[in-house]
Amino acid sequence: MRAEILDPRWTRPDPPAPVARALRGAVIARLSRSGKYLIWELSEDRYLLAHLRMTGAYLFDPPVDPPHTRVRLELDGGHRVLYDDPRRFGTGHLLHGAAARDAYLGARIGIEPMTPGFTAEHLRQQARGRRAPIKAFILDQRRIAGVGNIYADEALFRARIHPLRQAGSLTRPQWEALAAAIEDVLEAGIDAKGASIDDFRHIDGTRGAFQDRFLIHLREGQACVRCGGTVRKMVVGGRGTYVCEACQKRPRNRRPAGAASAAAAGAGSTPRATA
Ligand SMILES: [Zn+2]
Secondary structure, eight states, X not given: OEEEEOOGGGXXXXXXXXXXXXXXXXXXXXXXXXXXXXXXXXXTTEEEEEEOTTTOEEEESOSSOOTTEEEEEEOGGGOEEEEEOTXXXXXXXXXXXXXXXXXXXXXXXXBOTTSTTOOHHHHHHHHTTOOXXXXXXXXXXXXXXXXXXXXXXXHHHHHTOOTTSBGGXXXXXXXXXXXXXXXXXXXXXXXXXXXXXXXXXXXXXXXXXXXXXXXSTTOTTSBOTTTOOBOEEEEETTEEEEEOTTTSOOOOOOOOSSOHHHHHTTOSSSOOOOO
């Protein structure tokens, strides 16, 4: 391949020129994924670890270059893969050797759902003593790999767990329900080819349909599909969060033990409405 890195932010803190030079002539052996990282396995034991963040998308042979093209990869046979990213949060890091790859991912990625180790017991051990809201725990990529905001809301609703529950306070049956719910919503999302509320696109530019199947996310003010109660919106861990407080029983008010994140998460007496 031949790489043209148009935006130096993509490789930060590494400068883009040496990365582009190292990619010249590289052969793509395999593409894989770990957590939210896309792994380009290249010749000579090199790995390009890419993250889309908010608005990134790879497009294969698009008819025209999108206006926010950050990286151009030219492949054999005249094919092109363009990386488009209006908000420029996406990243690409080139690592040499499997050990460097594993160290990089190991520091950033927890247990993968849909693998044998992803059990209620594993999650319960990880959460022992943790006072952070369960939603923040689910979103922490170092704990559970790959679950984003939408999927956390949908999983908690299915498991009937309030997002503000302290992670360490869940019962074994609740961990069982939550582990199953996380895998269910990820599978449903994959079946629907992802959720495209704003930006997500497939490599051929098509959009996902999971947004049409949300049970709770983005349904503020609408009737709960399970009990008919009203879906509310609050902020938990800095993220817009949707909940039916009839189905997902609110935890009793406790003073968050000096945890600024719990206070910011709206652990006070009233949920904060957000715009
Ligand atoms: Zn409900």
